[in-house]
Amino acid sequence: MRYSLIISLVLLFSCQEKVSKFTPGEKWLDNNGVHINAHGGGILDHENTYYWFGEHKVDGKIGNTSQVGVHCYSSKDLYNWTDEGIALSVSNDTTSLLIKGCVIERPKVIYNAKSKQFVMWFHHELKGQGYKAAMTGVAVSDQITGPYQYLKSVNPNSGIWPIDYPDSLKTKNYNLESIKKWSKEYFNAAAEGVFLQRDLQKGQMARDMTLYVDVDGKAYHIFSSEENTTLHIAELTDNYQDFTGKYTRALEGQCNEAPAIFKKGEKYYMITSGLTGWKPNAARSAVADHPLGPWTSLGNPCRGSEGDNNTTFKSQSTYVLPLKGKEDEFIFMADRWTPENAIDGRYIWLPIEFEEDKPVIKWQNEWYF
Structure with a gap:
């Protein structure tokens, strides 16, 4: 009887139907028949295998707080995913900043060819402090699936001005307490760097984030800063584990988060969202000649139905994946959040097209490449 049960289970899993297309917004089952649990994630293509890391x-x-850590899945075809377990675990040590109940969001992993290590960065908020800390954390591993060793969390670039920040604004005085939040004066002051100045010595705020490794091996950490009003694009050290101090501000005072960056031809493109908490809003896009900018806005890339393209198909960007072996083909990855029951968040993956040198994302109920 025992052996019959084992054989039945083996047959059940071996006969599990293989996925051969993307169905955005539907449940996406892994090799165990469980909905994939890798929210706010990113993908690393390494040695002919894709690895998906997420919350x-x-x-x-x-x-919505981190009770477990960062999950990892692997795939050969992007449709069918194998559970590789928890890559980075939260701690039960009360002295650790990575204690269970903190916030770990938008983990991204890149490979450092020089050190032969895998480096994970993530948005990190301290337990019991809401979103006050606005830090970014880093962890490393010799194995892609982990376990990752947590190194530290920081507010980046303490005491350092952005390389594109004019000297004329470095000495400008603001009375921040007198500025009404969300007013025109507030956004003008934010664009000029009122929060940049405020946080100069402590280090800058770092919330929603992504990573990008350029063709020359130089890595960049892109994150929402300055009370989420302005993006920072910061160069990482050669081992990808720290900041060089070279960074720029992008789309100043325009309130972008959820950045996702990719390159097509000689141009760099970025897709972001606005600021509406867990509620979806219209995506934005931008273009630059270099990761450090300057960046020029291109407008909403979304077209189609499924609710409204002004809500990014009820989702929020997290990553853009170049398709290996297919020139200038990319997958837009986004999350359809369900904050009342976080585990049920769904994934919106759609192809990116280009029209008049602008990225365009069209809704499709199902698709394949």
Whole structure:
């Protein structure tokens, strides 16, 4: 009887139907028949295998804090995913900043060919402090699936001005307490760097983030800063584990988060979202000649139905994946958040097209490449 049960289970999993297309917004089952748990994630293509890293959520609102850590999955074809377990675990040590109940969001992993290490960065908020800390954390591993060793969390570039920040604004005085939040004066002051100045010595705020490795091996950390009003693009050291101090401001005072960056031809493109908490909003896009900018806005890239393209198909960007072996073909990756029951968040993957040198994302109920 025992052996019959084992054989039945083996047959059940071996006969599990293979996925051969993307169905955005539907449940996406892994090799164990469980909905993939890798929210706010990114993908690393390494040695002919794709690895998907994302936030491991649990049931209910508590799932919006990190109760487990960062989950990893692997795939050969991007359709069918194998559970590789928890790559980075939260700690039960009360002295650790990575203690269970903190916030770990938007983890991204890149490979350093010189050190032969895998480097993970993530948005990190301290337990019990809401989104006050606005830090970024880093962890490393010799194995792509982990376990990753947590190194530190920081507010980047303490005491350092951006390379594109004019001297004329470095000495400009602001009375921040007198500026009404969300007013025209507030956005003008934000664009000029009122929050940049405020945080200069402590280090800058770093919330929603992504990583980008250019063709020359130089890596960049892109994150929402200055009370989420302005993006920072910061160069990483050769080992990808720290900041060089060289960074720029992008789309100043325009309130962008959820950045995702990719390159087509000689141009760099970025897709972001606006600021509406867990509620979806219209995506934005921008273009530059270099990762450090300057960046020029291109408008909303979304076209189609599924609710409204002004809500990015009820989702928010997290990553753009270049398709290996297919020139100038990319997958837009986004999350359809369910904050009341975090574990049920769905994934919106759609192809990126180009029209008049602008990225365009069209809704499709199902598709394949």
